[in-house]
Amino acid sequence: MMTFFSGLFRLRRGPWEMLATILIALGVVMLMQPFFLLAYTYSFIVTLVGTVMFIIVSHFPE
């Protein structure tokens, strides 16, 4: 866990990609889940932030 946070602070690719992946997956689940309309409403912004973050952080050093 400490390695993860240290990687985030030092702008390393691995942890940031992990964070972006979690956001994209969360956004897709929010988009397609049948339980909360509010989660569906905010799904797109979560997916968009995750996708843009993924594109940016894939250029970070390993």
Place this chain on the structure above:
Amino acid sequence: MSSSPMECAAKVTPRPLANSIRGLSDRGIAWLFVAPTIFLLLAINIFPLIWTIYLSFTNFRANRIGREVKFIGLRNYERILSDPDIWQTMQATAHFLLWTLFFQVLIGFTLAWLINRKFKGNDMWTTIIVLPMMLSPAVVGNFWKFLYHPQTGLFNYVVQFFTGVDSSSFSMIGDVSLAPWAIVIVDTWMWTPFVMLICLAGLRSIPDYLYEAASVDRASKWRQFWTITIPMVLPFLMLAVLFRGIENFKMFDLVVQLTGGGPGSITELTSINLKREAFEKWRTGYASAYAVILFVTVFGLASIYVKALNKVKER
């Protein structure tokens, strides 16, 4: 005396063009060859994408060309993301996507594993299994519509034979609870061979000496399956899941032919709903925002899959 093809080409090249090409560097010539492709890519892919994003912020309607187009900011996105009907289509798509992927991977891998064993008529069975994939989705849709017919369809008679349920007592494409499964069955029938072929490629790429070494070490068949077969086939399997996942997320033709999105809107997947908004209701700006939402979702998922695929390859 006959001249070489290069000399012939040099002779027919117009003099000014030949002179100007002669003065270009290797990099310049490379750009000259790549430029038409880049231009086409920009014209066919990038420009429509940017134009769609622009339209998603407007109230443009393609059937009212003369009308003033107003910039309405994020209103289209707000409407889509708070509409319970579109939420319903997202759930229908999720149901279709998850179950088709589950069945296709399960059956596809099992078939590939069986076909990979050497037996008589192996090639003939492979050809027969692959046949559904070669048919047109429109043909498959119509064909299964007949099979699902409550009175005359073969499917209902098969169900009656195995379960004893009266064949005319249920309708696969007319019943709200059965229609989502009807499209899952047809897509699984049609596209399982594709997953099977990819898995088969993976299984055939495993060298025999790995199994021989495992046998020498007295590893059981079960252990060999989990420690050799599955890890070696996994990259191929993930590729198949990626392809089928993206294809099924934008599934249109098969479902339109089979159920037309009905009964009601229970099998109305996102692409069918999007087509209705764009070309039946002519809400082009709204439909553009809808398309952008779907695009970002597919793009995000594809990014995750490509990353996962690279990680598996590194192993």
